[in-house]
Every structure is written in structure tokens, then in C-alpha cells.
Amino acid sequence: xxxxxxxxxxxxxxxxxxxxxxxxxxxxxxxxxxxxxxxxxxxxxxxxxxxxxxxxxxxxxxxxxxxxxxxxxxxxxxxxxxxxxxxxxxxxxxxxxxxxxxxxxxxxxxxxxxxxxxxxxxxxxxxxxxxxxxxxxxxxxxxxxxxxxxxxxxxxxxxxxxxxxxxxxxxxxxxxxxxxxxxxxxxxxxxxxxxxxxxxxxxxxxxxxxxxxxxxxxxxxxxxxxxxxxxxxxxxxxxxxxxxxxxxxxxxxxxxxxxxxxxxxxxxxxxxxxxxxxxxxxxxxxxxxxxxxxxxxxxxxxxxxxxxxxxxxxxxxxxxxxxxxxxxxxxxxxx
Amino acid sequence: xxxxxxxxxxxxxxxxxxxxxxxxxxxxxxxxxxxxxxxxxxxxxxxxxxxxxxxxxxxxxxxxxxxxxxxxxxxxxxxxxxxxxxxxxxxxxxxxxxxxxxxxxxxxxxxxxxxxxxxxxxxxxxxxxxxxxxxxxxxxxxxxxxxxxxxxxxxxxxxxxxxxxxxxxxxxxxxxxxxxxxxxxxxxxxxxxxxxxxxxxxxxxxxxxxxxxxxxxxxxxxxxxxxxxxxxxxxxxxxxxxxxxxxxxxxxxxxxxxxxxxxxxxxxxxxxxxxxxxxxxxxxxxxxxxxxxxxxxxxxxxxxxxxxxxxxxxxxxxxxxxxxxxxxxxxxxxx
Numbered sequence: 001x002x003x004x005x006x007x008x009x010x011x012x013x014x015x016x017x018x019x020x021x022x023x024x025x026x027x028x029x030x031x032x033x034x035x036x037x038x039x040x041x042x043x044x045x046x047x048x049x050x051x052x053x054x055x056x057x058x059x060x061x062x063x064x065x066x067x068x069x070x071x072x073x074x075x076x077x078x079x080x081x082x083x084x085x086x087x088x089x090x091x092x093x094x095x096x097x098x099x100x101x102x103x104x105x106x107x108x109x110x111x112x113x114x115x116x117x118x119x120x121x122x123x124x125x126x127x128x129x130x131x132x133x134x135x136x137x138x139x140x141x142x143x144x145x146x147x148x149x150x151x152x153x154x155x156x157x158x159x160x161x162x163x164x165x166x167x168x169x170x171x172x173x174x175x176x177x178x179x180x181x182x183x184x185x186x187x188x189x190x191x192x193x194x195x196x197x198x199x200x201x202x203x204x205x206x207x208x209x210x211x212x213x214x215x216x217x218x219x220x221x222x223x224x225x226x227x228x229x230x231x232x233x234x235x236x237x238x239x240x241x242x243x244x245x246x247x248x249x250x251x252x253x254x255x256x257x258x259x260x261x262x263x264x265x266x267x268x269x270x271x272x273x274x275x276x277x278x279x280x281x282x283x284x285x286x287x288x289x290x291x292x293x294x295x296x297x298x299x300x301x302x303x304x305x306x307x308x309x310x311x312x313x314x315x316x317x318x319x320x321x322x323x324x325x326x327x328x329x330x331x332x333x334x335x
Numbered sequence: 336x337x338x339x340x341x342x343x344x345x346x347x348x349x350x351x352x353x354x355x356x357x358x359x360x361x362x363x364x365x366x367x368x369x370x371x372x373x374x375x376x377x378x379x380x381x382x383x384x385x386x387x388x389x390x391x392x393x394x395x396x397x398x399x400x401x402x403x404x405x406x407x408x409x410x411x412x413x414x415x416x417x418x419x420x421x422x423x424x425x426x427x428x429x430x431x432x433x434x435x436x437x438x439x440x441x442x443x444x445x446x447x448x449x450x451x452x453x454x455x456x457x458x459x460x461x462x463x464x465x466x467x468x469x470x471x472x473x474x475x476x477x478x479x480x481x482x483x484x485x486x487x488x489x490x491x492x493x494x495x496x497x498x499x500x501x502x503x504x505x506x507x508x509x510x511x512x513x514x515x516x517x518x519x520x521x522x523x524x525x526x527x528x529x530x531x532x533x534x535x536x537x538x539x540x541x542x543x544x545x546x547x548x549x550x551x552x553x554x555x556x557x558x559x560x561x562x563x564x565x566x567x568x569x570x571x572x573x574x575x576x577x578x579x580x581x582x583x584x585x586x587x588x589x590x591x592x593x594x595x596x597x598x599x600x601x602x603x604x605x606x607x608x609x610x611x612x613x614x615x616x617x618x619x620x621x622x623x624x625x626x627x628x629x630x631x632x633x634x635x636x637x638x639x640x641x642x643x644x645x646x647x648x649x650x651x652x653x654x655x656x657x658x659x660x661x662x663x664x665x666x667x668x669x670x
Contacts, residue, residue: 190594216524243600260525262557263554
């Protein structure tokens with residue numbers, strides 16, 4: 001069995017909008033290893049959620065479509081699969097938990113019904129009683145006390161943190177190989193976020209699932225992820241281990257983001273900022289999409305985007321960053 | 336009265352009636368803010384931190400008398416504004432302004448940016464009509480917007496720019512006190528630092544006094560010199576920033592600070608996981624409201640509510656046993 005669980009190769013995804021075609025994911029490649037937490041970071045509109053929906057085969061149709069590229073799960077390409085085939089994979093091999101647990105649980109069914117449905121959808125022969133006891137056990141595992149009563153309750157009887165626990169239980173029901181978690185703690189309070197992060201790192205040890213963790217919160221990524229990909233305006237800026245990304249970023253966008261976080265030591269009164277704003281993807285900037293905001297941009301950057309290279313196991317898509325890694329004079333970040 | 340104190344809040348309470356039944360009879364009180372006292376010095380940035388529903392936003396609005404307090408006094412520069420009549424209050428209002436969390440809904444979509452910024456000026460009659468355009472121009476430059484955009488409408492601006500518009504509107508009447516309620520929570524990561532820098536610059540330039548309300552401790556830590564921690568309608572700890580982050584004394588503060596996700600994978604701190612969730616303020620726990628979730632709670636805690644007491648110089652905590660407890664090893668790290 002190969003070490004690579006999920007391999008995305010040169011993926012292009014477009015949306016039709018009133019303003020025109022948006023290239024939401026533009027030539028993105030990444031690999032998620034078995035039993036790894038891969039953190040995907042970026043700001044709103046950078047394409048990180050679109051990437052997740054593409055993997056799940058859940059792009060809204062007909063506006064969204066995969067134009068080209070491949071998504072291999074265990075060497076099987078998911079791109080071009082029929083909905084029928086995808087349905088067999090979703091929930092069983094891959095499952096997803098969303099940012100807003102309130103919107104992703106069905107309000108007219110009990111939490112138990114929804115969890116039992118997850119079992120029955122992929123195992124037609126399972127007895128109702130067996131499914132029920134599995135569901136109870138799963139709720140207990142995600143830290144919901146008194147699960148025998150809880151499975152008979154409706155989502156509105158659960159608090160926000162409890163709903164997210166229930167979503168995680170549904171996501172893990174069939175012991176998927178890949179769990180996609182899209183901003184799993186964003187709507188939660190700080191202390192509840194801590195509970196959910198703790199739960200996810202415990203479950204990561206217990207189950208041998210890989211997790212694709214999508215978030216804009218760099219702190220959450222630093223705590224959970226083994227490797228990290230940083231996306232900007234539909235493209236992958238860089239991929240590396242968590243330590244490489246946080247201690248030695250090679251893309252000026254990553255560096256800028258980390259430096260601009262408030263509240264950490266060695267911060268003066270003025271935070272170093274990334275100037276400008278996130279571009280509109282209907283008319284993205286020429287060349288490297290970050291060049292209008294990049295303090296290191298050269299003329300080359302405005303004309304031609306870096307093709308991206310893998311050097312010493314890390315991917316960088318920046319002319320200057322690549323030179324740096326090759327030992328030539330590129331950006332000399334002040335430490 | 337000490338003239339260093341700009342805002343002095345004494346025994347502030349805000350109860351919201353809970354109504355039910357056909358005749359909407361009052362069945363209970365929701366004690367959003369329950370006996371809160373504090374002061375804010377001229378020129379300082381006071382932070383108010385807590386989780387959703389703890390009453391922090393209600394405190395901010397009561398101080399500005401945007402909602403009427405149930406009991407208590409709010410002195411602004413020595414004047415009790417809770418007893419002011421409508422007209423008198425209006426003249427006071429020009430000295431205090433509010434910046435909202437959501438710049439998308441706090442700007443009137445039918446007004447141009449110029450009209451939005453000048454509206455408070457016209458209400459407070461602080462300016463001749465003929466000088467107004469020059470004033471708008473200066474304010475827009477001040478907050479980093481291009482004056483040529485003054486005839487545009489809010490929807491033509493990005494989130495960060497909208498927050499700049501809100502700040503320009505707040506500044507227009509030359510206030511000396513600004514309440515900023517989650518000023519950057521709705522903004523993209525790369526934009527937050529821009530707005531925080533702007534707020535700091537304006538404070539230095541105009542000697543503004545801030546009350547910054549946020550659930551995000553990193554924002555509060557960056558912006559504020561003193562911090563108040565709120566839990567279920569009560570202040571549980573009030574301290575200078577460095578003192579609070581170095582050595583918190585309230586068990587709830589331990590948990591809040593240890594829950595901050597730190598964007599550095601080499602720092603591994605021990606998260607304190609609180610039991611359960613914040614109880615509903617309609618039926619708060621007896622005694623110390625935090626006691627059902629507190630690992631140090633003893634019998635006394637459910638019987639008697641603690642009051643804020645100075646434990647070390649300028650560091651106040653409301654906990655019966657603050658003297659004898661310490662944050663668990665490894666839970667509070669310097670960052």
C-alpha cells in the first residue's frame with residue numbers, strides 16, 4: 001500500500017458567476033499521506049473550500065466544475081466518476097465536517113437518526129439494533145455524555161459545541177480513510193474550540209484516518225497539522241512541514257501572514273502588514289497573483305507566475321523563494 | 336474626582352425580561368450584566384474579553400447608553416450619563432462613538448460614503464455645510480481611503496475598507512472615547528493587522544481612549560494595556576496586560592489563556608479543558624457562577640459569590656481561593 005492516500009494533480013476548478021468565470025482553483029497539486037493531518041490555510045475566497053468540495057464531488061452544479069486535473073484516492077481517480085460511484089465513497093472512504101454544524105444537521109431528524117443513517121447508508125445489512133448501539137458508542141467516544149438519551153434528541157437540543165461533536169461522530173462513523181474538516185472550530189467559543197481540538201487530536205491517535213484540516217486560523221493549524229499548504233487567490237503558495245512553514249516560510253505571503261498576527265512576543269506596537277487587499281478572481285492580477293501586494297516582487301513576477309518547484313521535499317511557488325532554497329540570493333528575510 | 340479617570344462604571348446591571356405565554360408575561364430576568372464596576376483611564380486601551388453570551392457587548396452598549404441599564408451609574412468625565420435627559424445625552428454622545436463588528440450591516444447601503452462619514456457631524460451640528468467636503472476628504476485620507484471615492488456606496492468597498500469607513504464616521508465628531516466591539520473579527524487575516532495599526536495610530540494622534548471588546552485574546556493582548564475578563568455577566572479578573580498573561584489568578588482565565596492556539600508548532604502547551612459549556616444566564620449557578628466548571632471549586636464556591644479583590648498591585652480577581660491555586664504546569668506559556 002502506498003504511503004500517499006490522496007493525490008491531487010494539477011486541479012483546475014471554475015465557477016460561473018454574474019461577473020464572469022472565476023478560476024477558483026488554479027493548477028493546484030498536493031498529497032495527503034496516510035495518518036497525516038494536512039493543514040490547508042488561506043483567506044476567504046482563496047479556493048480552500050472549493051478544493052474540499054471538489055474532492056467530495058459536491059461542487060454546486062451547473063455553476064461549478066472541474067475543468068481538468070486528477071484527484072486520486074488510493075490511486076483511483078475521483079474526477080469523472082459517476083454520482084453513484086461517488087456516493088459509495090462519500091461517508092465511507094471520505095467524509096467531511098463543516099464550519100456550521102447548525103446548518104449541516106437536519107433539524108427534523110433526531111441526532112441518532114442521522115448517525116444511524118450514516119451506518120445504514122454503507123451497510124444495507126446492518127440490524128437496526130446494531131446500528132443504534134454503534135451510534136451510542138460513537139457519541140460517547142466524541143465526548144457526549146449520556147448518549148442513550150442524546151440520540152433521541154433533535155439538533156436544536158444540542159449546544160454549538162455538542163453539535164460539532166455530533167458532526168464529528170457522523171463523519172467518523174464508517175471509519176473513513178480521509179476526514180475533511182472545513183473550519184471545524186471557527187464558530188465556536190475559545191474554550192469550546194479547545195475541547196474540539198483536543199478531541200480531534202485524540203481521535204487522530206485512535207483512528208488511523210488522515211485529516212485534511214481547512215482553516216484560516218494559523219494557530220489551529222500549528223497545533224494540529226503535520227504538514228501545511230498555504231493557498232492564495234486560487235493557487236498554492238507553498239507546502240511544507242508545519243515547522244518549515246512557521247519557522248522558515250519561503251513564500252512572502254506566508255511570511256506576511258505570520259508576521260501580521262497580533263499579540264505574540266517580539267511584536268512592536270505596529271504590526272508588519274500585507275498591503276492592499278485580496279484580489280477579485282474574475283480579473284486576477286497578471287503573473288504571480290500576489291505580486292501587487294508583495295514587497296519583494298520583481299518585474300518578472302508581474303509577467304510570469306512561478307511554476308513552482310519541489311526542493312528538499314517542500315513545494316514553493318515563488319521566483320525568489322526558489323532561489324533562496326537553491327542557496328542563491330533570493331529574499332533575505334530578517335529573522 | 337480623579338481627572339485621570341474618563342469612564343467610571345459603578346454597579347452596572349442590565350436585566351432583559353424573559354417573556355412567555357399569550358400575554359407575554361415576564362417570567363424571569365436574563366441577567367446579562369450583573370453588578371459590574373470598573374474604570375477606564377484617559378488615553379488607555381481597556382480590553383473586555385469573554386465568550387459569547389457573557390455580557391461584554393451589553394456592557395459596551397450600556398456605557399454609551401445605547402441600551403438603558405437596569406441599575407448602576409456610568410460617569411463620563413465626572414458626569415453621570417445614566418441620569419441625563421435626551422438632549423443633554425445627545426451633546427455627550429459626540430464625545431463617545433462605537434465601532435461595530437460587522438461593517439457589512441453597520442453602514443447604510445443607500446448612503447454614499449461621504450454622507451455616512453458626515454452624518455454624525457450634521458447631527459451634532461459641529462460644522463458649517465460649506466466646510467463639509469473638506470472635512471470628509473481629510474477624514475478619508477486619515478483612515479487610508481481615497482477621497483475620490485466619497486460618492487461611492489458601501490457595497491463597492493471590501494470588508495477592510497468598510498471598517499475604515501466606520502472608523503472615519505466615528506472620528507468625524509472628534510470623540511475622546513471609542514468602544515470597538517470585535518473590530519476585526521469579520522475581516523480577513525491579512526486585513527486585520529491593517530485595521531489594528533490604524534486604530535493604534537489614531538489613538539496616538541488624538542489621545543483616544545478605547546474600550547475594545549473581543550473574544551480574541553491575541554487582539555486584546557496586542558491592543559490593550561489593561562484587560563477585564565468577563566464570565567456570565569460578572570467580571571472575574573481585571574489586570575494589566577503583562578500581569579494577566581504572565582500569571583492569571585482566576586481559573587477561568589487559566590483556561591482562556593491556555594486555549595489560545597499559538598502559531599508555532601514547536602510550542603506545546605497543555606490546554607486546560609473546561610468541563611461542559613457556559614450555562615444559560617437566565618438561570619445562572621449559585622455562588623460563583625463559574626463553580627460548576629471549575630476544577631478547584633469547594634463548597635463555599637456554590638454558596639457565596641466572590642467579589643473582585645486586589646491580589647497583587649493593580650491585579651484584581653474574584654475567586655475565593657485565588658491565593659492558593661496556580662495554573663497547571665505548562666498551561667501558561669509566554670508567547
